[in-house]
Amino acid sequence: MAARLSPIFDAVEIDAWASVSPESLILNLGLVAEGKAGTAAARALKYSRAGDLASYDGIGFRLLAATPKRGQVPLSTVPMMRHTRNVEDVRRKDSAVEEIVAQQEFLRHRPIDLPEDLDGRFQYEIKGKLIHIILRRPGSKGIGDDEEWVFPLASPPQLLLQMTQDRDEPLIFTQVYQAKVPGAFWIPVSLVVESGGIRRMQEWRERLQERTEPGQFYCFISHRWQTPAHPDPEGLQARFITWQLFARLCEAVRVASVRGLNGARKFSPSLGFAIGRSGSPLAEALIVNVLRFALDDEILGAAEREARGCEEFVRDYGIKAARQDSDLAQLRETLQGLPILSQLMQQIFIWYDYGAMPQPPRTPEEDSVFRAALQHLTAIQITGRTAILLDEAEDYLSRGWCTLESVVADTLGGGQDLLVGSARQTIESGSVEHYFDMLLQDRPHLIWRAVLDAEVFRVQTSKECLSRLGLAVTDPGDIPFIYQGLVSLNSPQKIHIDDSEIVTGVFPLPVAGRTAFIAKRAGRKLDDIKPCEVLSLDWTGASCLRDNWGPADKAEAFPAWLPLQQAEPGKRCCHVAVVASCEGEAVLMAKWIHGRLPELESLVKARVASISWLATDIAPVGHLVNGTLRGVLVEADVWVLAAQGGRFVNCSTTSTLQQSIAASKVTYFELTLDSGKDNLCQRTPSPAHKSGTGDEDSVLALDLDRLKLTGYVGGLFRHDLLKNLISLSDDRGR
Amino acid sequence: MRLRELLGGLFGGSKGSSPSSDDPARILYRVRRWGPILASANQVVESGGYDEAVQLLEGILNEMEGVSGPLIEDLRPKANGLLGIAQFRKGNLVLARRFTEKALAECREIGDAEGIRIYAEHLEIITLSSGLSAADESVMEIRARIVEAQKLSDEGWHDTSNEVLMGILDKVKEGAGLKYRGKIYGLLGLNWFRLSDKEKAQHYTELALAECTSKSDEEGVRIYRVNLGLIRRDRVRSSEAT
Numbered sequence: 008m009a010a011r012l013s014p015i016f017d018a019v020e021i022d023a024w025a026s027v028s029p030e031s032l033i034l035n036l037g038l039v040a041e042g043k044a045g046t047a048a049a050r051a052l053k054y055s056r057a058g059d060l061a062s063y064d065g066i067g068f069r070l071l072a073a074t075p076k077r078g079q080v081p082l083s084t085v086p087m088m089r090h091t092r093n094v095e096d097v098r099r100k101d102s103a104v105e106e107i108v109a110q111q112e113f114l115r116h117r118p119i120d121l122p123e124d125l126d127g128r129f130q131y132e133i134k135g136k137l138i139h140i141i142l143r144r145p146g147s148k149g150i151g152d153d154e155e156w157v158f159p160l161a162s163p164p165q166l167l168l169q170m171t172q173d174r175d176e177p178l179i180f181t182q183v184y185q186a187k188v189p190g191a192f193w194i195p196v197s198l199v200v201e202s203g204g205i206r207r208m209q210e211w212r213e214r215l216q217e218r219t220e221p222g223q224f225y226c227f228i229s230h231r232w233q234t235p236a237h238p239d240p241e242g243l244q245a246r247f248i249t250w251q252l253f254a255r256l257c258e259a260v261r262v263a264s265v266r267g268l269n270g271a272r273k274f275s276p277s278l279g280f281a282i283g284r285s286g287s288p289l290a291e292a293l294i295v296n297v298l299r300f301a302l303d304d305e306i307l308g309a310a311e312r313e314a315r316g317c318e319e320f321v322r323d324y325g326i327k328a329a330r331q332d333s334d335l336a337q338l339r340e341t342l343q344g345l346p347i348l349s350q351l352m353q354q355i356f357i358w359y360d361y362g363a364m365p366q367p368p369r370t371p372e373e374d375s376v377f378r379a380a381l382q383h384l385t386a387i388q389i390t391g392r393t394a395i396l397l398d399e400a401e402d403y404l405s406r407g408w409c410t411l412e413s414v415v416a417d418t419l420g421g422g423q424d425l426l427v428g429s430a431r432q433t434i435e436s437g438s439v440e441h442y443f444d445m446l447l448q449d450r451p452h453l454i455w456r457a458v459l460d461a462e463v464f465r466v467q468t469s470k471e472c473l474s475r476l477g478l479a480v481t482d483p484g485d486i487p488f489i490y491q492g493l494v495s496l497n498s499p500q501k502i503h504i505d506d507s508e509i510v511t512g513v514f515p516l517p518v519a520g521r522t523a524f525i526a527k528r529a530g531r532k533l534d535d536i537k538p539c540e541v542l543s544l545d546w547t548g549a550s551c552l553r554d555n556w557g558p559a560d561k562a563e564a565f566p567a568w569l570p571l572q573q574a575e576p577g578k579r580c581c582h583v584a585v586v587a588s589c590e591g592e593a594v595l596m597a598k599w600i601h602g603r604l605p606e607l608e609s610l611v612k613a614r615v616a617s618i619s620w621l622a623t624d625i626a627p628v629g630h631l632v633n634g635t636l637r638g639v640l641v642e643a644d645v646w647v648l649a650a651q652g653g654r655f656v657n658c659s660t661t662s663t664l665q666q667s668i669a670a671s672k673v674t675y676f677e678l679t680l681d682s683g684k685d686n687l688c689q690r691t692p693s694p695a696h697k698s699g700t701g702d703e704d705s706v707l708a709l710d711l712d713r714l715k716l717t718g719y720v721g722g723l724f725r726h727d728l729l730k731n732l733i734s735l736s737d738d739r740g741r
Numbered sequence: 742m743r744l745r746e747l748l749g750g751l752f753g754g755s756k757g758s759s760p761s762s763d764d765p766a767r768i769l770y771r772v773r774r775w776g777p778i779l780a781s782a783n784q785v786v787e788s789g790g791y792d793e794a795v796q797l798l799e800g801i802l803n804e805m806e807g808v809s810g811p812l813i814e815d816l817r818p819k820a821n822g823l824l825g826i827a828q829f830r831k832g833n834l835v836l837a838r839r840f841t842e843k844a845l846a847e848c849r850e851i852g853d854a855e856g857i858r859i860y861a862e863h864l865e866i867i868t869l870s871s872g873l874s875a876a877d878e879s880v881m882e883i884r885a886r887i888v889e890a891q892k893l894s895d896e897g898w899h900d901t902s903n904e905v906l907m908g909i910l911d912k913v914k915e916g917a918g919l920k921y922r923g924k925i926y927g928l929l930g931l932n933w934f935r936l937s938d939k940e941k942a943q944h945y946t947e948l949a950l951a952e953c954t955s956k957s958d959e960e961g962v963r964i965y966r967v968n969l970g971l972i973r974r975d976r977v978r979s980s981e982a983t
Contacts, residue, residue, distance in 0.1 A: 034784045040777040075777075094788045107866050110884050113891040116927050116953070116964040119934055119971050136895060144854065153855065154963065159895035265897055283899050482889070 012056050013634055015720050016737065019049040021073075029072035032088060040075040041420060045731055046074050048509045049721025052627065053633075063475050065455045066628040071507065077727045078506030079132070082452070082626050083445035085401055085477065087720050091442045107351045114138070118156050121164040127484065133280065136160050138167075139475070163282045167275060170283060174274035176292040179391045181219035183298075188381030190416065191387045192217060193225055193356035200251050200342065200352070202263040203334035203360040204242040209481065210374065216356060222300035224293060225391025227254070228359045229405055229412035230428065235481070238361045244396055244428060246332055248357065250325030251426045253338060255286075257314040257321045258353055259293040262286040264311035264602060266302055268294075272438055289424040302347075317341065317348075326427055357394075388415055392422035395467045398429035400443040403602055404450060407480040407489040408530065414451045418496040447627065451499035452588070456629030458494055460592030462552050463648060464560050464630040466703060498550035498592055500654040503625040510660055511636050511722035512567035512621040514552050515584050517671035518642040523709045525732060526666035539690065542610050545648075545683035549599035550592060567595040567616040568639050570606075579613035582643035584662045584668075585620040588648040590632050593620035596680065610687060611676055613645040623660040623725060637718035638732060640711070649678040652686075670706035756853070775801055775816050781825070786827050794827040818847035818856055822863065831866055838867050858960050868944075883909055883918045890928060899932040923952035923961045930968060939976045946972055 015212065023041070032039060032054075042050065054069035068086035080399035083086075121140065130141040140156045182184065190217035192208065199205055208215075219225060228248060232238040234410055239245060263270075265284050272291055273283040285291060294432075297641075302310060314321075320328045320341065342349045348648075358362075364380045365373035380387065393416035395403070403409045425444055434525050454476060460701055461472040469490040480486055515525045583600055587593035597620050600607070604615045621640060646668045654661040654675055662722040669690070679686040685706060725733050765902040778801055803822050806815055807842030815971035828834075843865045848856030869880065886909045893902035906925050914924045933939075946969045953961025 034788055034790065036781040036784060037774060037778040038781075076904055090788075107869050107881075109886075110888045111862050114884060114921070114924060115886040116924060116949075116961045117891070117894075117931055117960075118964045119968045122967050123970070123974075155855070156964075161895060161897055415932060455874065 008135060013683055014629065015634060016049060016053050019046065019053045019720065021050050021053050021057065022076045024050075024054055024073065024696045029058070029069045029086070030692075033072035036075065039071045039073055044727040045719055045723065046721070047727065048079060048719070048724050050734060051724075052509070052631075053279050053719045055628070058213060061475055061478060063457055063628045064477060065720045067453065069624055072261070074507045074724065076506050076724060078726075080445070080503070080505050081503075081507040082503070083442065083449045084453075085404065085446065088400065088446045091591075100142045112157075115157060116160065118164075121156055121166055122359045122451065122545055125166070126210065131278070133160070133278070136409065137284075138163060138278075140164070150411055160280060160282050161284050163295070167278070167282055168273065168279060171273040171275050173271035174281070175271050175295050176288060177295070179225060179292070179296055179422070180367070181223065181390055182221050183226055183295060185219055185221075187218045188383050188386045188390060190239065190364070190376050190378070190383055191390070193219070193358055194362050195353060196252055196355040196357055197353045199245055199357070199362075200338050203336070205239060205359055207366045208362055208364055209366065210392045211362070219390065222297070222354060224296045224355045225449055226355065226357045227359050227388045227391055227412075227416075228396055229361070229393055229395045229409055229416070229604040230396040231398065231406060231409060238359075243329075244333070246329040246335060247326070247426060248331035248359070248394075248396060249335060250320075250332065252355055252357075253342075253348075253352060254321035254325035255289045255346060256293055256297075256355070257317050258286045258290040258308070258311045258324075259298055260314040260348070260351075263294050263298050263302075264307055268299060268302060268307050281658060284367050287424070288422065289392070289394070293355075293373055293424055294423075297351055299518040301351060301354060306347060310351070313345045313348050317345070324427070356391075358391070362700065382412070385419070386413055389419050392416075392424060394424045394426050395447065396428035397443055397447075397686050401444050402719065404446065405477050407478040407485060410450065410476070410478055411489050411492045413447055414454055414493065414496055418500055419450075424697040437628060440584065448501070449503060451496075451501075452503060452626045453628060454496075455499055456500065456589055456591060456626060459595070460629045462494060463556055463560075463591045463594055466630050494552055494629050497552060498588065498651075498681075500652055502588060502658065504657050504659075506724065506726040508540050508623045508625050508660075509627045509722050510621060510623045510725055510728050511590060511627075511631065514618040514636065514638045514664070515582060515619045515641040516623060516639045517646065517668050517673065518711065519671045521711045523640055523711055523714055524667050524670040525707050525709065526663045526670070527707055527729065529707050540688075541685050542687040542689070543684045544606065544610060546599060546603070546678070546680055549680050552595070555595055560589075560598060562594045565601065567593070567633045569597065571601075571603065571618065572614065572616055572617070575614065580616040581608070581611055581613035581645040581647060582641045583607070583615055583618045583647045583649060584664060585618065585622060585655055586658065586664065587622050588651070589624045589627065589629060590634075591629055593622045594632060596620065596649065606619065607647065607678075610649060611645050611674075616643060621660060621664075623658065633716050634722070635720050636715045636722040638715075639715070645674045646677070647676045649676050649680055651681045652679040663729060666706060667672050670708070711728045744918065758945045770814060774954075775812075779816060779819060782820075782823055782827075786823060786830065788832075791827045791831045795824060795831070798824040814847070814851050817862070818844040818851075818853065821847065822856070822860055825860075825863060825867075827833055829863075829870070834867055834871050838864065841867060854959055870883060879912065880917045883912055887921060887924060887928070894932055894935075903929060903932045903936075920956065923949050923956065923958060923965075926952060927961065927965055927968070930965075930972070932969075934972055934975075939972055939979065943969065943972045943976065
C-alpha cells in the first residue's frame with residue numbers, strides 16, 4: 008500500500024491511541040502531549056497511517072489529531088472541515104447568546120496607536136479583520152502578564168505601516184495582450200442581467216465576445232453542475248454571480264475613493280496580509296483592471312456617490328438580494344438609476360461553461376468549437392481571474408474538473424476569488440465560510456504530494472492518485488486529462504506555515520574551525536545582513552515534474568545528505584542546503600541542483616562539495632523516502648541556501664538555518680528557486696553581526712569535541728526543532 | 742466524547758508502582774499535566790462537549806485543592822473561568838455565574854488585569870443572557886449600535902460611525918447603559934482624530950478617560966491615556982508647524 012511507512016517506524020509506540028478515533032483524539036491534547044517531544048512526530052505519523060490508508064484527507068486528519076502543538080492554521084482536510092462545521096452548528100443553536108458573545112470584541116476600547124515608548128518587541132494574532140498586538144505589561148511579573156492592543160487591519164499602528172510595501176492585485180493577462188483563444192467565448196455580465204439568467208450558449212452566441220480587449224475584466228467561473236443536464240436550473244448561480252460582481256464593484260469604487268484611484272494597496276510581508284485601507288482581492292482586482300482604465304478622479308467621486316446609495320444591497324455582498332431577485336429584475340432596475348456603475352458593469356465578462364461552450368445537441372461546427380474550448384480550457388482560465396462559486400465545498404472538491412480548475416487558479420496564477428454559491432443562512436456576512444476557504448487553500452498541497460507519490464516515488468498509479476484524492480469523474484475517459492492537468496501544475500505557489508509542520512531530512516550545522524553554530528531561536532528575517540551582490544540563476548524548473556523527472560530517475564539517488572567531492576586544496580568549497588515543502592519536492596530540487604552544478608559553481612566561484620535537504624511539511628501525507636531528521640556537521644567556505652521565496656521571509660526552519668550560517672561568518676548566498684531573475688543573493692555578515700532576533704546570544708557556538716548528534720525517526724515537529732537540535736549538542740555550548 | 746479517553750492517564754488508577762497521592766513526585770507529575778488537560782478542556786468546550794468539559798475541569802480543580810504556588814495561581818482561575826463557560830453553554834446560568842465570579846476574584850487576588858477584564862466581560866454576558874428585562878433590551882440596543890459604529894469605524898467610515906454614536910449618546914446618561922459611555926466617548930475621540938478634528942478628538946477622549954477612571958475600568962484608562970497623549974502631541978506638532 009502506497010501510504011505504508013517504512014520498517015524504521017515499527018518500534019514507534021502508539022498503543023495508548025490505537026483504539027481512539029481521530030475525532031476523539033483531536034480533543035484530547037492531554038493524551039497526545041504525553042511522551043517525549045523527540046518522538047511526537049513519529050507517533051503522529053504512525054497514527055496517521057493506522058487508519059484508512061486510501062485517503063490523503065483521512066491521513067491528514069489523523070495526523071492533525073495526533074499533533075500535540077497545533078498552530079493557528081493547521082492543515083485543513085475534508086474530515087477536519089466536517090468536524091469544524093459540526094462544532095459551529097452546535098454553537099449556532101443559541102443564536103441570541105452567540106450574538107452577545109460576538110459583540111464583545113467590538114465593545115472593547117480601541118487605541119489610536121501603540122504607546123510611543125514601546126521597546127519594539129511584541130507578539131500578534133490576527134482574528135478576522137482585527138490584529139491583536141500583545142505586549143508585556145509594564146512592570147510585568149513574568150511570562151503571560153501581557154496587555155492587548157486591538158486594531159483593525161484597515162487602520163493598523165504606525166509601526167506596522169512602516170513595514171509595508173505597495174502591492175496591488177496584478178493586471179490580468181488581457182490588459183497586456185489581446186487573446187483569442189480557440190473556442191473561447193466571453194459572456195458580458197450585463198447580458199446576463201438583461202437576460203435574467205445564463206442562457207444556453209447557442210441562444211446568445213452572436214452577443215458573446217471572442218477577442219479580449221484591454222480595460223475589460225475577464226472572470227472564469229468555476230462551479231458545480233446542479234443536474235447532469237443543466238448547471239443552474241433555478242437560475243440561482245446566475246443571481247449569485249451577478250449580484251456579487253456588482254457588490255464587489257461597489258466595494259472597489261468605495262475603496263478607491265478613500266485611497267485614491269492610483270493609491271496602491273499596502274502589504275505587510277511579515278504579516279502576510281494587506282493592511283491599511285483595502286478591499287477584498289476581487290474588489291482590488293476590479294480597481295486595477297477596470298476602474299483605473301475607465302475613471303478619473305472626478306468620475307470616481309460620482310461613482311462613489313452611486314455606490315454609497317447601494318449600501319443596503321451590498322453590505323452582505325449582494326447575497327440577500329440574490330436570494331430574492333428571481334429573474335434579476337431588481338438588479339436591472341437598480342442599475343438603471345446608476346449610469347456610471349452600469350457602464351463599469353459592461354466592462355466585466357464571465358466564462359461560464361453552459362453559456363460559453365456549445366451545449367448538446369451540437370452541429371458539427373458547434374462540436375468542433377466545443378472540442379477546441381475543452382482543449383484550451385486552462386488557457387481560457389488563466390486569461391483572466393477565476394471565481395469559484397462555492398456552495399458545498401466537500402462536493403465541489405470531490406469533482407475532478409472543479410478541483411483541477413481551483414488548483415490551476417492557485418498555481419498558474421491569474422488570481423482566485425471565492426463567491427458564495429448557496430442560500431445557506433450561515434453566510435450572513437456575505438463571505439464563504441472560513442473553513443471552506445481554508446480547505447481550498449490547502450488543496451494544492453495535498454494534490455502536489457499525491458502527484459509526487461505517483462510520479463517521483465511511483466508508489467501508485469494515476470487512477471489511484473485521483474481516487475486517494477477523493478476525485479470522481481462522470482466520464483472515466485476524463486481521468487487521464489485531469490491527471491495530466493494536475494501533473495502539469497508543479498509545486499504550489501503559496502507556502503503554508505504552521506507549528507504543526509514536520510521537519511525531516513538533514514539539518515546542516517555550519518562549522519568553522521572546531522566550532523559548530525546553531526541558532527537558539529528562529530527570528531523572522533535576517534534584515535541586518537544586507538545583500539552585497541545580486542545575481543540571476545533561472546532554476547524555476549526545479550519543481551517542474553515534466554522538465555525535471557524522467558522514467559530512469561530514482562528518488563533514492565537523492566538522499567537528504569549527498570556528499571559529492573573532496574575539497575581541492577586552494578579552491579573554495581560550497582555546500583548547498585535545500586529547504587523544501589515535502590520530501591518529494593526536496594528530492595526533485597536536489598536532483599535539479601545535482602544536474603546543474605557548473606552553472607551554480609561559476610556564479611558562486613566555488614566547487615559544490617555536498618548537498619543536503621530539509622523538508623518542512625505542513626501536509627506529511629505522502630510517501631516518506633527518508634522519514635528521519637539528523638544533524639550533519641558541514642565545513643564549507645561558501646553556503647547556498649535554496650528555497651521558495653516565501654520561505655526566506657516567513658519560514659522559521661529556513662530562518663534557523665539562515666542565522667546559523669550567518670553566525671559562522673562564511674560567504675553565504677540565498678537562492679530563490681521560484682524566481683528566475685535577481686534571485687541569487689549574496690549576504691556577507693559583518694563581524695559585528697547580531698542575529699535577526701536582536702539578541703547577542705541568539706546563536707550557540709558549540710565545541711565539536713563535545714558535540715553529539717542524534718537522529719530522529721519521524722523527524723521533529725517544527726515547534727520542537729530548535730530545542731531538540733540544541734539538545735543534540737553538549738549543554739556546555741559557549 | 743468518551744470521558745475515559747479524555748481523562749486518560751491523569752486519573753490513571755492506582756498502579757502498584759505509582760507514587761502515593763501526596764508524594765512530591767506525584768504532585769509534580771500532576772502539575773505538569775494540568776496545562777495540557779486545560780488545553781484539552783478548552784478544545785472540548787469549543788467543540789460543544791460541555792458535559793465532558795465540566796467533568797474534566799472539576800477533576801483538575803479537585804486535584805488543585807491543597808496545592809499552592811505560582812503555577813496553581815495562574816491555572817486555577819483559568820479552570821474556574823472555563824468551567825463557567827461550560828456551565829454557561831449548558832444553560833446553567835447560576836453555576837456559570839458562580840464559577841466566573843470565582844475566577845474573577847482569583848484574578849483580582851493575583852492582580853491579573855487581563856483575567857479581570859475577561860471574566861468581568863463574561864459576567865456581563867451571563868447577566869444579559871439571563872433573560873431580557875425592558876432595561877436589558879435597551880442595553881442590547883445600545884450594544885448593537887456601538888458594534889455597528891465600531892465596524893463602520895474599522896472600515897474607515899468615521900463620519901458615519903460618529904453619526905451612529907451621537908444617536909445613542911442620550912441613551913447612556915443613566916441606568917444600565919451608563920457603563921458604555923466611556924466606550925462611546927472613546928470611539929468618538931478616535932473617529933474625530935481620524936477625521937483630523939484634533940480639538941474634538943481631545944475633548945471626547947478626555948471624557949472617555951474620566952468615565953473609565955470613575956468606573957475603575959483599567960483597560961479604558963490605559964488605552965485612553967495613550968490616545969490622549971498621542972492627540973496632544975499631534976496638536977503640539979501641528980501648532981509648531983503652523
